[in-house]
Amino acid sequence: MNLTLESEITCPECGHKAAETMPTDACQWFYECSSCKAVLKPLPCDCCVYCSYGTVPCPPIQEGGSCCG
Numbered sequence: 001m002n003l004t005l006e007s008e009i010t011c012p013e014c015g016h017k018a019a020e021t022m023p024t025d026a027c028q029w030f031y032e033c034s035s036c037k038a039v040l041k042p043l044p045c046d047c048c049v050y051c052s053y054g055t056v057p058c059p060p061i062q063e064g065g066s067c068c069g
Contacts, residue, residue, distance in 0.1 A: 003062050007054035013038040022050050024059045 005024065009031060010017050016035035022028070027048040031040045046052040051061060 003059045004056045005059065007050045007056040007058075009040070009049065009053045010055075011036060011038060011040065012053065020050075020054075022054075022056075022058055027058065027060075 003024070005022050006019055007022055008017050008019050011033040014033065014036040016033055018034055020031075028050060029042060029048060031049040031053070032038070033040065040049050040053055042048050043052040047061070048058050050056065050058045056062070
């Protein structure tokens with residue numbers, strides 16, 4: 001299976017979008033918007049900021065698993 005490692009995060013505070021490369025070995029719990037400096041955290045049912053605010057879910061979810069254990 002080919003994983004997509006790039007995801008575009010959209011800040012819910014200011015709407016700024018940024019293309020980021022997702023880590024393959026850990027969840028990313030926090031992300032600081034480069035525009036408004038808001039610190040994003042995953043939504044309650046998501047495992048990381050990419051699953052909450054990105055265009056592509058994180059690698060463990062893409063593989064059919066979970067990064068929350």
